[in-house]
Amino acid sequence: MLTAATDPGAGSLPPTKSPARRAVSRIDLRHLSLLAVLGALVVVGALTKPSEFLSTDNLQLILTQASVIGVVTVGVTFVIIGGGIDLSVGAIVALASVWATTVATQEYGLPGILFCALLVGLGCGLVNGLLVAYGPMVPFIATLAMLASARGLALQISDGRTQVVTVESVLDLGLPDAYVLGIPPLVLIFAAVSVLGWLVLGRTTFGRRTVAIGGNPEASRLAGIAVKRQRLLLYLLSGLCCGIAAFMLVVLTGSGQNTNGNLYELDAIAAAIIGGTLLSGGRGTITGSVLGVLVFTTITNLFALNNLQSDVQQIAKGAIIVAAVLVQKGRTSS
Template sequence: MTLGEGTGATRSPSVEPARIGAVKHPDATVPRGRRIWGGESSENTIRNLVLLGVLVALIVIGAVTQPELYSDSTWVWNNVLSILQLASVIGVVTVGMTFVIIGGGIDLSVGAIVALAGVWATTVATQSFGPGGMIFTAVTVGVGVGLVNGLLISYGKLVPFIATLAMLVAARGLAAEISGKQTQISESTLINGIASTKLLGIPLLVYILAVVAAIGWVLLNRTTFGRRTVAVGGNPEAARLAGINVKRHTMLLYALSGLCCGIAAIMLTAQATSAQAAMANLYELDAIAAAIIGGTLLSGGRGTIVGSLLGVIIFATITNLFAINGLSTEAQNMVKGGIIIAAVLVQQFRFNAVTQFLSRNKS
């Protein structure tokens, strides 16, 4: 007779072992209001709506300050295209920068990489291979310099700020050496035509930005690479323990940033029909600022391509607004600086106060 049989003892209920991976949905125990208003996706939506509101406000300011211009529908459409074309080159750079920052890094060398890729692509030797050779050279130089950044940071264990700052100086110096501190003229009609070509009335440069942004969005939101980027930026040690090769992934992020710089170099060369060592000056600051106001955390682990693009368009709209009103570049830079500070302060709070207040009132 086994223990408990015929003795009146009751058998303890059997406990079913927990199934591996059977994790309760995170929203299951969350109040209804918190499900609606909380969470990263809703926070991103709120932030993007706020950015759209800022964009609308800038348009209203333009209409109030220059009503005679905004009353002309043809001028308004052409002005919108000008803003988008102005945002196209820095927008492509910002897509790569967004990935780097989400991955927990920073890249201060993007402007210098654009300059180096543009100068290398417009040398006499490179142009002798035609437009295909120019594009290949620009992209290869961009990816190559990005890989060097990644190697220094991942395997050389240099701080990203220091490594990319050193690359900024080195790449600018190499570009000046290659060009002899002279402006190099692009002789390729195909390359130069990229800036003047329009499809359905929209500049080709805008289409290039749209394609790069769409690929970036899919890569970040629909692939393992994107999920690993968020994991590495959010907690590198946890990502390593989860089996992610953090060093290799970080290197690939900087290579991706370099690829975007190579594409941007061709676009910028097409706009100017030339390249020089001083081109793309301060692009790194504009790209970082656009990513920040778009919601990308400087500490890594969070960010969106859509938000970064809205940030780029807002800065391009501010530049355009100041230009049509004849205001100085200094005043424009002060406004941009104020926007960056405000964006960082908002990031610091991460809308927690608002979402918690709404959650309490909805639950």
């Protein structure tokens, strides 16, 4: 009787990929697709506005504009992979930027502004995390409440006025003299946050637990993972990223305003989605989210250079989001 080892026909069966390898293949394919889209956008820019689009100043501008929302997107990506949502990131950025640029805070110079922005971001993230993990409240409702509260507090602190930064060391970070090998400091901060996020998500126990609770929180709890604590930490991480982004926005604009971070929550979620992050949780990559941010920022830049109206730009972004969700749904069901 022939066994599987001796049967010549047994070896002719096509090898099957493990679920992990299939997931990696899907992720790599999505990254390649986003790179192709980004390349196509660069080609369009080079053909329509070659001198303006390909100039060093414009490329620096694209990367700088992507940096602030990119840092926010890294935090949002962790939250979504963990099965949550954060609608308050834009309002937290506004509150942190306003609180960090008050006259009292500016008296402590750059360290005071940076520390205040990070502290406000962490404080808001802590409140969100406590409400979601230990409330317990639905993440949508908890972060929606934070959105309204943070916006209102930012308006109250600033009295609706723009708070101009007078600390020279902060303003100097936005000048060309502060560039490192032609790279703006804000871009370097974005790169550092992205690399750290990639390492934490893909190379640490924290990252594996985040994916686990997003995929199946009950199974994660039975496996010994402290699901509530993990969710709290995820919202703390999101708040920290908002604090960093608020400081970057202060450097970029030289001011703090209660209107800062407007619609950041939608842009960050959209970038994460087209980057391959499942809204239901359990899957996503920092690389995909970063590419999503670059795609959206490049689209905005192209529309501005070609003097196209913002409403057409929003329609284009909406179409991209719908297409990404449909592709994501098709791959999930397959």
